[in-house]
Amino acid sequence: MNTSTELILIRHGETVWNLENRWQGHQDSDLSPLGLQQIRAVAERMAKVPFDALYTSDLPRAYRMAEAVAAITGRPMISDPTLRERKLGIFEGLTLVEIREQHPAAFEAVEIFRAELENFAGFPVRVTEVEFKDKTSAIIQMAWKHGRDHHLIKHRTG
Numbered sequence: 001m002n003t004s005t006e007l008i009l010i011r012h013g014e015t016v017w018n019l020e021n022r023w024q025g026h027q028d029s030d031l032s033p034l035g036l037q038q039i040r041a042v043a044e045r046m047a048k049v050p051f052d053a054l055y056t057s058d059l060p061r062a063y064r065m066a067e068a069v070a071a072i073t074g075r076p077m078i079s080d081p082t083l084r085e086r087k088l089g090i091f092e093g094l095t096l097v098e099i100r101e102q103h104p105a106a107f108e109a110v111e112i113f114r115a116e117l118e119n120f121a122g123f124p125v126r127v128t129e130v131e132f133k134d135k136t137s138a139i140i141q142m143a144w145k146h147g148r149d150h151h152l153i154k155h156r157t158g
Contacts, residue, residue, distance in 0.1 A: 008049070008051065010042055010046075010065065010069075012031075012035070012059075012061040012062045012064070012065045013031045013032075013034070013035030013036065013037075013038040013039045013042075013061070013064070013065055014031065014032045014034045014035035014038060015028075015029040015030065015031055015032060015035055015061055016029045016030050016031070016032050017029035017093070018032070018035075019032055020095065021095050021096065022093055022094060022095055023088050023091045023092055023093070023094060023095075023096075023099070024061075024085065024088070024092065024093075025085060025086065025087050025088030025089070025091070025092040026059065026084060026085065026087045026088075026092065027092040027093050028059060028060045028061055029061065031061065031064065035061075038065075039064060039065050039068045040068065042065065042068070042069065043065075043068040043069045043071070043072040043073075044072065046069045046072070046073055047072045047073050051073075051075065052075070053075070053076065053078065054066055054069060054070055054073075054075045054076065054077045054078065055077075055078050055079075055080055055083060056077060056078070056079050056080070056083065057079070057080070057081070057083035057084045057085070058079045058080070058081045058083075058084065059084055059085065062083070063079060066079075080138070082138040083138065090103055090106060091103070091106075
């Protein structure tokens, strides 16, 4: 009996907002032409990789990638909102320049907070410790729930 579990994490395909440097959060953006190519390439590659379960965020950009992998591999797909990218509130859909212009006080507060955390923690802050623990816990629970050895988890890490 195999006592280890392998998790394969895949990011969604490139979106139009990625190209425009827009903050996505829970909002969605169409996949770019490259993003559509990436979906096909990942699905074809995963057809050659053994795995037992396919989990995805319910956000459309992630769901589309998982859907393509499920279609080509025949594996069941499980959508779970706990795998969503973090919510970015009023910043969603905006570029950094637009955030500075439209929400200067909120932007300044976030920048001060990030700078203080980076100075205190000694590394760039991307995901808070609580967010990381919540996502990690959810992923581990998914793997245990199925009692299988190989899991494909589609998620944008934020």
